[in-house]
Amino acid sequence: MAAIKLLPGVSGYIDAEKRKVVDQLQSGGTSTKSNLRTELPTIGLSHQVINDLETLKTRDVNWQGKCSGTVYIAGSESEGHFALINKAYSMFSHTNPLHQDVFKSVAQLESEVVAMTAALLGSKEKSSGGQICGNMTSGGTESILLAVKTSRDYMRSKKGITKPEMIIAESAHSAYDKAAQYFNIKVRRVPVNKKFLADVNGFKRCINGNTIMMVGSAPGFPHGLIDPIEELGELASRYDICLHVDLCLGGFVLPFARKLGYPIPPFDFCVKGVTSISTDVHKYGLAPKGTSIVLYRNHEIRKHQFVAVTEWTGGLYVSPTIAGSRPGGLIAGAWAAMTSLGLNGYMENTGHIMEVSKKIQKGIEDIPGLFVIGKPDMTVVAFGSDMVDIFEVNDIMSSKGWHLNALQRPNSLHICVTLQHTGIYGEFLKDLKESVDTVKANPGPISGGRAPIYGAAGKMPDRGMVRELLVEFMDASC
Secondary structure: OHHHHOOOOHHHHHHHHHHHHHHHHHOOOOOOOOOOOOOOOOOOOOOHHHHHHHHHHOOOOOOOOOEOOOOOOOOOOOOHHHHHHHHHHHHOOOOOOOOOOOOHHHHHHHHHHHHHHHHHOOOOOHHHOOOOEEEEEOOHHHHHHHHHHHHHHHHHHHHOOOOOEEEEEOOOOOHHHHHHHHHOOEEEEEOOOOOOOOOHHHHHHHOOOOEEEEEEEOOOOOOOOOOOHHHHHHHHHHHOOEEEEEOOOOOOOHHHHHHOOOOOOOOOOOOOOOOEEEEEOOOOOOOOOOOEEEEEOOHHHHHHHOEEEOOOOOOOEEEOOOOOOOOHHHHHHHHHHHHHHHHHHHHHHHHHHHHHHHHHHHHHHOOOOEEEOOOOOOOEEEEEEOOOOHHHHHHHHHHOOOEOEEEOOOOEEEEEOOHHHOOOHHHHHHHHHHHHHHHHHOOOOOOOOOHHHHHHHHHOOOHHHHHHHHHHHHHHHO
16 A cells, blocks of 8 residues: 555545545544634623633533533533532642642542542452552543553562563553553454453463563453453463553443442452553543542552652652642542532442443344344443444434433444433434434435445555544544
């Protein structure tokens, strides 16, 4: 493909075609570059800015109940739990935990959020070692970046590894690829097994003298399946390498689902070999967006997360996370979310979303032409079809107001069930059946739909071309 692109006229043709695809991707109103304010107003707008913000907000789609994941809190954003965490945020919106000597309250709140989260994930159990520690971050990606960076530096210190490699399943979150690019780590990507889980034997074959870590997901984002964490833990212990468990989705569901009697396989620090865990409070923890936790089995490992600078003319400097300054309001919002709900609140919420997830799974299985991928362990249900183009189904669902996630290998969709769905899951199943029937009766892409793009991208052998399309789209969108 690289050679073909050098032929006269080919490069220009490809660029023109890429432009068409980017324009089509943006045709649904995803571009934010139109009518932008590019200069400060000559005269300040004072409180008029609130009206302007309210006007801008009307351009958002109606997300209540029809988005996969996205918003995890139920109800109106001006009442109930929304109002509570917003008030907590506003009380501490001016604070910054970088200045611990000034904002001692925020430092305490962060410590309590980390400790409460660690307790959910095994810190109180003897098998954890009793040293679980961690920090709050801006989201799952930062938690993952820090866990990977820390594992790299820890293994360099422990084993002298200078050409680090990590092993992930192809279902692992894309944040691990981002970490690999940022921190110069080679990724060994292992296909999932027939059950769409991490292939332990495949992982074992990839382990070598440069391996610093493996990754297991509980559950994985695409299909909602929990990887065999215990078996991966045995491998990690045998070869003395790190094992990170991605609990960004599951951290505030699986502990409670297990208490409710659901058959949840081991996933936390009770598993020997697990060295770090990431979990998002802003998902099923129902905290404000921008709150996640990264945890480590002990302080010896976590110390490799920190950055300490001794030769700066501005003084001695040390920072725990990627960001220096951090919003104390988000920490307060997370603390308020967790303590206001308590164990009983999370148990009740988990009961609702697990029950609805099972009903959605059963409903999808009852629609002729659809099949559920794997055996979902939690609240993500992925489904495909051997009768219709599932991306054409997605386009019809989008026309009905639904926002689902499009997946590849195999082509499929998923819905991440939240409290927003507990009252309208019947409408989802009804719309899904109608969409499948519509595609059966009238196969082919609809005007303005994205099925042709998703389908072509999945089949395109030149993955570099797909990457270029993604980069062009992002460059045009932000």
